[in-house]
Amino acid sequence: xxxxxxxxxxxxxxxxxxxxxxxxxxxxxxxxxxxxxxxxxxxxxxxxxxxxxxxxxxxxxxxxxxxxxxxxxxxxxxxxxxxxxxxxxxxxxxxxxxxxxxxxxxxxxxxxxx
Amino acid sequence: xxxxxxxxxxxxxxxxxxxxxxxxxxxxxxxxxxxxxxxxxxxxxxxxxxxxxxxxxxxxxxxxxxxxxxxxxxxxxxxxxxxxxxxxxxxxxxxxxxxxxxxxxxxxxxx
Numbered sequence: 001x002x003x004x005x006x007x008x009x010x011x012x013x014x015x016x017x018x019x020x021x022x023x024x025x026x027x028x029x030x031x032x033x034x035x036x037x038x039x040x041x042x043x044x045x046x047x048x049x050x051x052x053x054x055x056x057x058x059x060x061x062x063x064x065x066x067x068x069x070x071x072x073x074x075x076x077x078x079x080x081x082x083x084x085x086x087x088x089x090x091x092x093x094x095x096x097x098x099x100x101x102x103x104x105x106x107x108x109x110x111x112x113x114x
Numbered sequence: 115x116x117x118x119x120x121x122x123x124x125x126x127x128x129x130x131x132x133x134x135x136x137x138x139x140x141x142x143x144x145x146x147x148x149x150x151x152x153x154x155x156x157x158x159x160x161x162x163x164x165x166x167x168x169x170x171x172x173x174x175x176x177x178x179x180x181x182x183x184x185x186x187x188x189x190x191x192x193x194x195x196x197x198x199x200x201x202x203x204x205x206x207x208x209x210x211x212x213x214x215x216x217x218x219x220x221x222x223x224x225x
Contacts, residue, residue: 004157042216102160103160106157108155
């Protein structure tokens with residue numbers, strides 16, 4: 001299994017540009033989520049999904065959209081990039097309800113907005 | 115979710131036990147204590163979790179006080195590769211209850 005994969009690894013955007021961060025998992029996990037990590041800080045939840053077709057907002061959802069059309073994929077869209085969105089973005093997945101809450105994290109996407 | 119308090123940094127000598135404390139005085143009866151770590155800038159890695167009994171796995175041991183208001187993660191023989199930020203998180207057990215990360219403890223293992 002590849003686990004949780006994220007692309008791209010690095011990205012530089014200009015203010016106002018849009019882009020999609022990709023996340024995929026091959027473990028048949030129902031739960032997937034997106035976090036951001038600013039320098040020297042802990043992770044903060046952006047959006048999460050409890051299954052295909054179901055998404056919800058986390059702590060810091062503004063400026064981001066998500067969709068979950070398949071179990072495997074959970075892309076994160078930046079609608080109009082701003083310098084405040086410069087951060088490292090981590091995707092995570094976990095097993096379905098009824099099992100322990102061990103989350104598996106991807107390697108991250110490092111985003112810089114100029 | 116209950117909040118946690120951890121020291122911002124700790125040092126440990128290589129080969130010695132690393133004891134990382136965590137306070138979670140507002141934990142509720144059905145919340146578990148989870149520990150994750152983040153090595154350099156990689157994605158966080160699950161270490162261990164527990165409810166009220168002490169737990170041990172191949173990576174670490176978790177000691178939870180009887181009143182459940184605090185816990186200690188123990189790395190029995192720390193190596194340089196254990197240098198990382200360690201996060202103590204209180205959460206409901208079942209998947210889907212998203213994790214709330216605090217600042218964590220930066221553990222530096224020194225030769």
